[in-house]
Amino acid sequence: MSKYLTLVILIIGFSCSKEGEQAPTGGSELPLPEVQITDDELLDLTQKSTFKYFWDFAHPNSGAARERYHPSNPANDQNTVSVGGTGFGLMAILIGIERNYINRGEAVDRLNKIVTFLENADRFRGAWPHWLDGNTGKVRSFSPQDNGGDLVETAFLVQGLICVKEYFKNGSDTEKALANKIDVLWKGVEWNYYTQNQNALYWHWSPTNGFAINLMLRGYNETLITYVLAAASPDHSISKEVYTNGWAANGAIKSGNIKYGHPLIVRHPGSPLLGGPLFFSHYSYLGLNPNGLADAYVNYGDASISHSLINYNYALENPKKFKDYGKDCWGLTASYTRNSTGGIGYTAHSPVNDTGVISPTAAISSIPYTPEESLSAMRYFYKNKDKLLGPAGFYDAFSPQFDFWVADAYLAIDQGPQIIMIENYRTGLLWNLFMQNTEVKAGLDKLGFSYAK
Template sequence: MIRYSLFIMCIVLFSCGDDGPGYQEPYIPGSDDDPVVIIALSDEEMMDLTQKETFKYFWDFANADSGAAKERYHPNEPTLNQNVVTSGATGFGLMSIIVAIERGFITREQGIERLNKIFNFLENADRFHGAWSHWINGSSGNVIPFSAKDDGGDLVETAFLVQGLICVKEYLKNGTDTEKALATKADILWKGVQWNWYTQNQEVLYWHWSPNFGFEINLKLTGYNEVLITYILAAASPDYSITKATYEKGWARSGAIVSGASQYGFPLVLKHAGGSNFGGPLFFSHYSFLGLNPKNLSDQYGNYWNVVVNHTKINRQYCIVNPKNYIGYSANTWGLTASYSRNADGSRGYAAHSPSNDKGVVSPTAAISSIPYTPNESLKVMHYLYQNKDKMLGPAGFYDAFSPHYDFWVTQTYLGIDQGPQIVMIENHRTGLLWNLFMQNEDVKNGLDKLGFNY
């Protein structure tokens, strides 16, 4: 198993044939299908539109029974897997609801009502030594196996959910009595996660535990990848905290995480899981940093602002250099990360795109969610997508993936874990809202202090 991506296990689950979900007739430049001239938006209007349209994924198309975020949404097959919700994307959705309240997409009362519904669901859903499963049945709260032996707790997805719970706690803690009660519930929910139990009494965290298979998956959480937030939250836990040595020997591999490699003049800083000196998929530098602010974050291994900015710039420059000569890669069309995908033979599926796994497929979330790191460069991509909105903009924001190389193939599908970072990271770029909420939490500060971070 490739250790760095929770999504690799999804490939078979997401595969479909040539005319499967999301198929769209190709756009052929110069044909009658040429897009009409579209009046450009200002940068502020562009960010407004992207946040508002993408939020619909978590509001209009959330699971009806729980209010939680669906794993995926196919507009052409709206009932497909409609009860499969995912804990990580639900955490991103919690943060998106905060943004929506602040931006006026919904009223505060509407937001509070939805948050209460989601919390009631999480409170009664299956938990495994405090951790939620990756997939949950939105109607019953029962675990849905993500793979054959992954039918229990998923500590990384749980960390993504907890990141959202902490932001909600901070957002509501000084509000009305109803809001204070919700803040307290959020606090209780996250503090029930038994992080240290997921070490197996070793100095490393493990990703999965199953009541039927125990720790048989045996996947250690080691960096650099998307799991930094798991170690920080594990250290922040008042009742189930890990040791500093667990972080140093687990995440940082006793210092082996440090990299001396650079590409295009940008130091990589930390070795990316998977071994690429060009960096892994861009979600490595998104998921942990929706609440965790990398701007002033550093420890003995590196400066995390340099890590995320350089990772993004390397990814972008790789697309511009375009060593595989894919049609359409440019300064306006870049961004490789995990998303729906297609292959040269026309088959569809899912892939963790990166410079070392480049299939000619661009994922809008890659550049959009990188906007705090590359604001001008990310906005160029957003404007490009909007100019092609007849193909790219659907009922819940920009579609999950496209390829100019393959006759402008577009997947008319969405993934919750790709939509959420767009809303949150645009807001962090604009106001720092989620960064400020998360970083002001006293338990988070204690965890960062325990692990020796400067922030």
């Protein structure tokens, strides 16, 4: 459900003692001690429970990631598949193998199902749409004009496909065949068509509406990965000028603003001092390693760290005096939200759009940038596990301010970054797979990037 912020933002079962329960001891009642959990155990629990979103609750016909899952109403929109979320799910399945949640054979079977579905699904000049019907593979419109190719969701998907290709390319004959199918699939995306013959990439193209939405991909936001993959494409590549004028705005992407002692580094549209929602520093960097990643204007690892620290320090300052905000309860990004009437909605939470709602994915997925601060937040979420921990990980959003309101819901694009970024923090698995790809390295070189080699 991530969507072009500059245009519009639409939108485990664990049994444990509750705080304050009393236990009889020698005829008297004493409070139970708080359950202790190590950092590794907490990371294990978060990854394993979140993995279930992409394995246990995936779409049964396609194997792909559902856009959303409501445990109390599992039939809600159950056939809408998220293209970008499926890319995140592909990466989660690789983690599942490495963490022994599933075996290699099970994973290959599921991955073949997903890839076959994607081969036969609707594509528009090689790009998939934002949403697909999980049964038919037909496009599901995201908005009236958005019924065709979505280049950014396609990039999120391709990021995952490339990781799978790299993981299996030297495996068994069956695994090599899967890797080869993926190679053909992603190289069919006509990235250069989405320039409209201009020096920029554009988000959408529809066979009925053309480029009517006309949304240029210009930083800083979540779309850097799109330019890297467009440059990496062997047959449908873009020039460096498309990147320089489009994403980098000929250097205007840079920011000299400083907040809480941290330079923002990049220009965030709509929030030039405090930074936008934290997914800006997550989605492109699930495979693309931000550490040491720099173009002629910006070091993106430094930008991601500063973005996360400013978001954290905003919670410490807590200018709106929301309950529980602080060093253990922080993290603003796009997620479900509590609207003014108490109902459920969706918005891109940020310091300039703070409604008192915390999104666990914000702090958890920032763990490579803010390990201590992220673990503190995870301990708060775990302390409140009776409310916050459900069948597929921590619920999407909550608000201590409003009687500890919790969104009984999950979104693919919020669950995916948690398991992936924790793994990158622990082992670098997805970063290593993506960055070893020959075409990716060629694309980064073409755009003039320096990066860890």
